[in-house]
Amino acid sequence: MLAIRSANKTFESHGRVTKAIDNVSFDINAGESVALIGASGSGKSTLMRAICGLEILDKTSGELLLDQQLIQSKGELSPRIRRIRQEMGVIFQQFNLVGQLDVLTNVLIGLTPQKNAFQIMTRRFTLEEKARGLDSLEKVGLVDLAYQKSSTLSGGQQQRVAIARALIKGAKIVLADEPVASLDPESSRKVMDTLLGLAKTLNLTLITSLHQIPIAQKYCERTIALSQGSLVFDGPTPHLDEAKLTDLYGFSGND
Ligand SMILES: Nc1ncnc2c1ncn2[C@@H]1O[C@H](COP(=O)(O)OP(=O)(O)O)[C@@H](O)[C@H]1O
Numbered sequence: 001m002l003a004i005r006s007a008n009k010t011f012e013s014h015g016r017v018t019k020a021i022d023n024v025s026f027d028i029n030a031g032e033s034v035a036l037i038g039a040s041g042s043g044k045s046t047l048m049r050a051i052c053g054l055e056i057l058d059k060t061s062g063e064l065l066l067d068q069q070l071i072q073s074k075g076e077l078s079p080r081i082r083r084i085r086q087e088m089g090v091i092f093q094q095f096n097l098v099g100q101l102d103v104l105t106n107v108l109i110g111l112t113p114q115k116n117a118f119q120i121m122t123r124r125f126t127l128e129e130k131a132r133g134l135d136s137l138e139k140v141g142l143v144d145l146a147y148q149k150s151s152t153l154s155g156g157q158q159q160r161v162a163i164a165r166a167l168i169k170g171a172k173i174v175l176a177d178e179p180v181a182s183l184d185p186e187s188s189r190k191v192m193d194t195l196l197g198l199a200k201t202l203n204l205t206l207i208t209s210l211h212q213i214p215i216a217q218k219y220c221e222r223t224i225a226l227s228q229g230s231l232v233f234d235g236p237t238p239h240l241d242e243a244k245l246t247d248l249y250g251f252s253g254n255d
């Protein structure tokens with residue numbers, strides 16, 4: 001489903017060179033739910049952005065492929081990236097909803113390539129599109145709030161709206177970058193239950209970066225761990241026991 005071959009990314013700013021991704025390779029099969037863990041600055045976001053084609057890797061990198069379609073290779077983005085991105089749903093730590101707009105319109109934004117708020121507000125959606133939006137909201141359990149202003153929702157509800165927005169186009173793979181980092185434990189649980197429940201029922205492939213290791217342990221069958229840009233663990237999550245975590249991070253990861 002997803003193939004990462006020798007990903008490398010170097011940043012240079014103010015004369016300081018950071019190797020954000022250091023020769024990372026892995027494959028993810030269709031339907032897998034994978035947690036991407038690692039301390040802050042370990043390269044999780046850079047890797048996720050590279051997979052969506054938002055970050056161009058170094059020339060020394062190999063290929064990134066989604067279903068055998070090229071995302072990028074050797075520092076060049078595929079000319080078909082826009083087409084490939086249609087198959088990806090992306091969720092961020094900040095829910096990025098337009099607070100002034102109702103919930104349904106925020107979900108429908110997932111259908112539109114234009115980003116300008118004015119264009120969105122003046123865009124007329126067809127009945128068929130609205131039905132798709134409501135269907136997507138139904139999946140995250142928020143159809144009753146469709147016509148409520150987004151800013152009135154709780155953080156957890158807003159993130160579930162963001163999930164509905166990410167799924168409205170029928171994405172096959174979902175990339176979630178720290179989706180629960182801004183949420184309290186109860187909201188986090190609801191968001192993760194929603195995300196993983198949908199991944200199962202819709203047979204989605206899911207990659208989610210997580211700051212909290214216990215959440216990875218509860219929800220994801222497989223974990224990939226990064227440390228300073230390098231892949232330091234890739235395997236069944238239960239194999240990440242206290243000894244392994246201490247080995248990787250110098251602590252058990254539960255603090
Ligand atoms: N645009 C950028 N310019 C310079 N350095 C960057 C940039 N983006 C990320 N980095 C650096 O790359 C490393 C990995 O960052 P990031 O992928 O955001 O890690 P994580 O998501 O795991 O916290 C960090 O050292 C970060 O400072």
Ligand SMILES: [Mg+2]
Nearest residue numbers: 044045046178
């Ligand atoms: Mg990050």
